[in-house]
Amino acid sequence: MRISILVPSYNEEESLPHLMxxxxxxxxxxxxxxxxxxxxxxxxxxxxxxxxxxxKEKYPFLxxxxxRKNYGKSSALNTGFRHASGEVVxxxxxxxxxxPDEIPELVRMIEEEEYDIxxxxxxxxxxxxxxxxxxxxxxxxxxxxxxxxxxxxNCGLKAYNKDVVKNINVYGEMHRxxxxxAKAAGFSKIGEKVVRHQARKYGTTKFGxxxxxxxxxxxxxxxxxxxxxxxxxHLFGSLGLLSFFLGFVILVYLSVSKIWxxxxxxxxxxxxxxxxxxxxxxxxxxxxxxxxxxxxxQSAGQHTYQVRDTIDLDLD
Ligand SMILES: Nc1nc2c(ncn2[C@@H]2O[C@H](COP(=O)(O)OP(=O)(O)O)[C@@H](O)[C@H]2O)c(=O)[nH]1
Ligand SMILES: [Mg+2]
Numbered sequence: 001m002r003i004s005i006l007v008p009s010y011n012e013e014e015s016l017p018h019l020m021x022x023x024x025x026x027x028x029x030x031x032x033x034x035x036x037x038x039x040x041x042x043x044x045x046x047x048x049x050x051x052x053x054x055x056k057e058k059y060p061f062l063x064x065x066x067x068r069k070n071y072g073k074s075s076a077l078n079t080g081f082r083h084a085s086g087e088v089v090x091x092x093x094x095x096x097x098x099x100p101d102e103i104p105e106l107v108r109m110i111e112e113e114e115y116d117i118x119x120x121x122x123x124x125x126x127x128x129x130x131x132x133x134x135x136x137x138x139x140x141x142x143x144x145x146x147x148x149x150x151x152x153x154n155c156g157l158k159a160y161n162k163d164v165v166k167n168i169n170v171y172g173e174m175h176r177x178x179x180x181x182a183k184a185a186g187f188s189k190i191g192e193k194v195v196r197h198q199a200r201k202y203g204t205t206k207f208g209x210x211x212x213x214x215x216x217x218x219x220x221x222x223x224x225x226x227x228x229x230x231x232x233x234h235l236f237g238s239l240g241l242l243s244f245f246l247g248f249v250i251l252v253y254l255s256v257s258k259i260w261x262x263x264x265x266x267x268x269x270x271x272x273x274x275x276x277x278x279x280x281x282x283x284x285x286x287x288x289x290x291x292x293x294x295x296x297x298q299s300a301g302q303h304t305y306q307v308r309d310t311i312d313l314d315l316d
Contacts, residue, residue: 003107041066049066063311081166090103096200099157101196121150
């Protein structure tokens with residue numbers, strides 16, 4: 001199959017019919033029938049699933065997965081990535097803020113210009129200022145920490161080469177940093193395309209102010225994970241060894257001054273406490289690294305979600 005369009009969706013019953021009609025229109029004009037649309041209904045509490053079932057009759061290209069509960073956008077994308085069969089994989093929001101008109105050009109950039117990822121850039125954004133200003137700061141911080149020069153990291157509209165989506169794991173709320181995850185996995189040809197952005201017509205935004213706190217924590221852990229995630233021992237172990245040896249040298253020096261030079265009262269010197277603390281801290285850091293390594297070796301790639309229902313998809 002040539003193109004998979006993945007649509008993570010949570011309580012978007014009004015938007016889904018418009019989205020399907022729009023995608024169909026674009027693909028018709030584009031003269032392409034070798035594609036699928038996979039909607040990942042993430043435990044919606046509205047009538048989304050009924051809507052999808054009836055849409056299936058009209059749009060044979062539609063497939064869907066329904067989670068038993070709400071796992072979040074990252075889990076939805078990750079599941080979509082596992083089950084997409086297109087050579088080019090497009091992700092887009094369900095809320096009609098992203099335009100399907102961008103699809104042909106995104107596909108072309110992946111196929112002809114051989115990008116690993118092309119990320120949409122909502123240059124003109126139709127969102128409240130309370131969202132756009134913090135987002136600018138985040139994008140700058142992420143650019144600085146990751147070295148990826150994208151203006152709009154977390155745009156829902158993106159295109160991927162199939163190899164990328166089959167080789168990355170998106171969990172927690174890490175969908176904000178997929179380019180960072182992909183780069184850490186060795187996919188470094190990352191481009192962007194200015195895309196049109198609409199104001200939300202139906203429903204409401206699913207992400208509140210907490211996104212900025214979680215976003216910051218996620219940025220720190222993704223930076224840590226992509227640098228040391230596979231080798232926590234390299235960070236904690238080297239800090240640990242450094243601290244341990246510093247303390248060790250101090251304590252040896254103090255012991256020598258007590259035994260050979262008969263110095264009295266070493267236990268009252270600040271250096272004595274400093275030596276003890278650095279030895280202990282060193283051992284702690286070393287153990288932290290060791291535990292990190294253990295956890296990674298046990299849990300590599302284990303993320304499971306409860307699927308309640310599917311449309312036209314055989315999950316295994
Ligand atoms: N699967 C899934 N999709 C979600 C979730 N929260 C939001 N979405 C979808 O992600 C897209 C963007 O969400 P939205 O609330 O519009 O975020 P905003 O555009 O940044 O305000 C929409 O298609 C939502 O339906 C979720 O918990 N699970
Ligand atoms: Mg939106």
